[in-house]
Amino acid sequence: MKTVAILTGGGDCPGLNPAIYGATKYAIKNGIKVLGIIEGWKGMLERDFIVLNEDSISDIMGQGGTILGTSRTNPFSREGGAATVKDTFETLSINGLLTAGGDDTLGVSAKLSEMGLPIVGIPKTMDNDLLGTDFTFGFDSAATVAIDAVMRLRDTAKSHRRVMVLEVMGRHAGWVGLYAGLGGYADYTLIPERDLNWGELIEAVESAHKKRKHAIVVVSEGVKLSESNGTEFDEFGHENLAKRDVGQRVADTIAKKTGLVTRSAKLGHIERGGPPTLFDRILGLRSGVTAMRWLIEGKTGVMTAMQRNEIIEVPLSIVAQGNRNVGQDWVELLEVIE
Numbered sequence: 608m609k610t611v612a613i614l615t616g617g618g619d620c621p622g623l624n625p626a627i628y629g630a631t632k633y634a635i636k637n638g639i640k641v642l643g644i645i646e647g648w649k650g651m652l653e654r655d656f657i658v659l660n661e662d663s664i665s666d667i668m669g670q671g672g673t674i675l676g677t678s679r680t681n682p683f684s685r686e687g688g689a690a691t692v693k694d695t696f697e698t699l700s701i702n703g704l705l706t707a708g709g710d711d712t713l714g715v716s717a718k719l720s721e722m723g724l725p726i727v728g729i730p731k732t733m734d735n736d737l738l739g740t741d742f743t744f745g746f747d748s749a750a751t752v753a754i755d756a757v758m759r760l761r762d763t764a765k766s767h768r769r770v771m772v773l774e775v776m777g778r779h780a781g782w783v784g785l786y787a788g789l790g791g792y793a794d795y796t797l798i799p800e801r802d803l804n805w806g807e808l809i810e811a812v813e814s815a816h817k818k819r820k821h822a823i824v825v826v827s828e829g830v831k832l833s834e835s836n837g838t839e840f841d842e843f844g845h846e847n848l849a850k851r852d853v854g855q856r857v858a859d860t861i862a863k864k865t866g867l868v869t870r871s872a873k874l875g876h877i878e879r880g881g882p883p884t885l886f887d888r889i890l891g892l893r894s895g896v897t898a899m900r901w902l903i904e905g906k907t908g909v910m911t912a913m914q915r916n917e918i919i920e921v922p923l924s925i926v927a928q929g930n931r932n933v934g935q936d937w938v939e940l941l942e943v944i945e
């Protein structure tokens with residue numbers, strides 16, 4: 608093996624740069640050249656890359672985002688896309704590819720590896736919803752920002768005797784909402800895995816406000832309040848959930864039903880930026896190094912899953928089987944603190 612490539616696809620998140628750092632360091636130590644593919648699968652289609660060396664990665668461990676750039680490009684939704692990716696392997700003499708991504712990027716990786724391309728996946732997503740792995744990097748950093756936001760909103764809610772509603776990201780699963788609600792001891796937390804019960808929510812808000820003259824509600828963007836009214840979809844067919852404004856709509860309903868003064872805040876992409884937490888740095892680093900080692904050893908079609916704090920091999924095909932959602936035991940934990 609002489610040349611390997613690495614790409615980052617889908618939504619960015621803290622931890623990607625530590626993964627690039629680890630993978631590149633390991634390859635260089637083993638005498639292998641590393642190409643950094645620009646903006647995910649788009650770079651594989653357009654043959655856009657840089658050469659990664661000690662200089663280009665020297666200071667990236669503590670940086671958020673990804674130095675390679677990313678996109679939500681799907682080669683399978685473009686005419687001849689998969690064949691172009693295959694050609695890029697040959698043209699650039701790539702002997703193996705590392706793909707850091709969520710279900711979309713890894714889903715594409717699974718299909719391409721079934722077609723014979725040597726690929727090892729690195730799971731990442733702030734949503735923390737990938738099957739086969741206990742945690743993905745990006746999640747700890749995002750949830751830490753979300754808890755900080757809850758505490759800031761609590762200060763202003765207290766001062767104005769208001770109800771504050773915080774909307775956080777989470778496309779299919781409510782992990783960020785759950786951890787923000789638990790860690791920030793919200794009065795009510797609404798996530799996709801919890802049945803929508805307005806009576807229960809209003810009661811929790813009214814009782815908290817009666818006791819402490821303020822209340823905090825956390826809402827995950829993935830919650831369905833009514834039929835989707837989204838208008839924007841990406842190449843993987845995903846709706847732009849931010850446009851549904853669930854936080855504002857929950858705040859409006861609370862104000863209408865309780866007469867309390869209510870405000871909402873949407874955290875959005877603020878959760879995805881900023882430096883990786885210690886947990887995400889170490890997980891990113893371990894994942895990058897392990898993925899590169901496996902690729903050099905000739906492994907393909909697998910991803911670096913984390914189970915019980917070990918990095919283990921899981922088939923890439925697992926991501927096509929669905930999402931890892933919040934279990935009812937977690938919802939019961941929420942009920943204890945509300």
Ligand code: F6P
Pocket residue numbers: 617618619709732733734776777778828847848849879
């Ligand atoms: O990467 C997952 C995610 O952060 C979701 O939680 C969110 O719905 C989506 O990305 C937002 O995507 P974009 O950055 O394309 O607006």
